[in-house]
Amino acid sequence: MSDVLHVVENGVSWITLNRPEAMNAVTWDQRERIISLLAGASADPAVRAVVVTATGRGFCAGADLRGGPSASAGDRVAGDVARMIRRGAQRFVGAVLDCEKPVIAAVNGTAAGIGAHLAFACDLVLAAESAKFVEVFVRRGIVPDGGGAYLLPRLVGPQRAKELMFFGDALPAAEARAMGLVNRVVPAEDLEKTAREWAERLAQGPTRALALTKQLVNASLDADRTTAFAAEAMAQELCMTTRDAQEGVTAFVERRTPSYEGR
Numbered sequence: 001m002s003d004v005l006h007v008v009e010n011g012v013s014w015i016t017l018n019r020p021e022a023m024n025a026v027t028w029d030q031r032e033r034i035i036s037l038l039a040g041a042s043a044d045p046a047v048r049a050v051v052v053t054a055t056g057r058g059f060c061a062g063a064d065l066r067g068g069p070s071a072s073a074g075d076r077v078a079g080d081v082a083r084m085i086r087r088g089a090q091r092f093v094g095a096v097l098d099c100e101k102p103v104i105a106a107v108n109g110t111a112a113g114i115g116a117h118l119a120f121a122c123d124l125v126l127a128a129e130s131a132k133f134v135e136v137f138v139r140r141g142i143v144p145d146g147g148g149a150y151l152l153p154r155l156v157g158p159q160r161a162k163e164l165m166f167f168g169d170a171l172p173a174a175e176a177r178a179m180g181l182v183n184r185v186v187p188a189e190d191l192e193k194t195a196r197e198w199a200e201r202l203a204q205g206p207t208r209a210l211a212l213t214k215q216l217v218n219a220s221l222d223a224d225r226t227t228a229f230a231a232e233a234m235a236q237e238l239c240m241t242t243r244d245a246q247e248g249v250t251a252f253v254e255r256r257t258p259s260y261e262g263r
Contacts, residue, residue, distance in 0.1 A: 004033045005055075011048040011203030011262070012196070013041045013101075020056025023110060025064035026118075031088060035095040042100035048203035048262045050099060051195050052122060053106035060115025062136060063089065063146075089114050089146030096121040097147075097218060100211040102202045106195035107131045107173070108188065117146040120155060120181060123214060126195050127173040128188040133181065138168040154221050156180055206244035207262035 005016040015037050017024040026034075034052075041047040054060060096103055096118065105122035112134040119125050119133070135152075137144045144152075144165050152161035156179050164171065176182040186194050202210065212235040220228045239245050244260045251258035 012199040013047045013050045015052045017054035023058030023061035024054045025061040027064045031092045038095040038099045048207045049199040050103040058109040059107045059111040062113030093121045093147040112136045114146040120151045125182045127182045128191045131173040133171045135164045206260045208242045
């Protein structure tokens with residue numbers, strides 16, 4: 001059985017971590033597979049939304065580096081660890097942020113370390129009531145990697161980010177929602193249904209407009225007003241050339257519901 005399950009249904013690419021016996025601790029090979037699937041989703045016009053989820057009790061318990069490139073501590077030279085982080089955890093999280101289709105995390109259980117950052121990088125986060133988020137790095141005596149110190153302050157502000165990262169306590173789903181890390185908390189039995197409803201709704205939307213909106217919002221966090229406004233104007237220029245934009249305007253004039261093709 002594959003340790004990453006993948007299916008495309010109704011315009012939605014479902015990417016499922018499938019190592020329940022390891023609480024879906026993500027291996028090097030799994031990361032490479034998911035990065036490839038996210039890049040494929042960007043390029044495939046038949047894919048108009050993505051869901052990332054997992055089997056079993058855990059969403060992703062962090063990184064499992066067994067089977068990936070490694071070196072013993074005695075063999076390392078300066079730069080080895082930084083290179084591993086850039087090629088691994090940072091590429092993994094970057095692939096979610098850079099995916100041109102909206103990505104939903106359906107968090108079914110514990111999301112720890114890079115698993116938490118995988119969820120936080122997604123555009124929308126759904127969580128089962130039993131889900132927990134853990135900035136586990138401090139428990140190992142290391143700094144958060146995989147973009148944690150970039151993502152968390154932008155989502156919850158620096159003070160709350162430091163609290164989560166300094167103490168490494170498990171954050172229940174309801175508290176994560178109150179903090180702004182999760183969009184909605186649902187009973188475990190409703191998680192897949194809700195993720196499917198949200199994803200299929202996105203898949204029926206104006207796909208290029210959603211991609212440009214995602215790009216604008218993500219970039220705005222690092223841009224000054226002049227740069228952000230210029231990017232917005234150019235994005236609208238591009239968007240207005242799409243079939244979906246023309247359909248949206250026509251449907252408005254004709255007082256009917258638009259039918260978007262994702263083109």
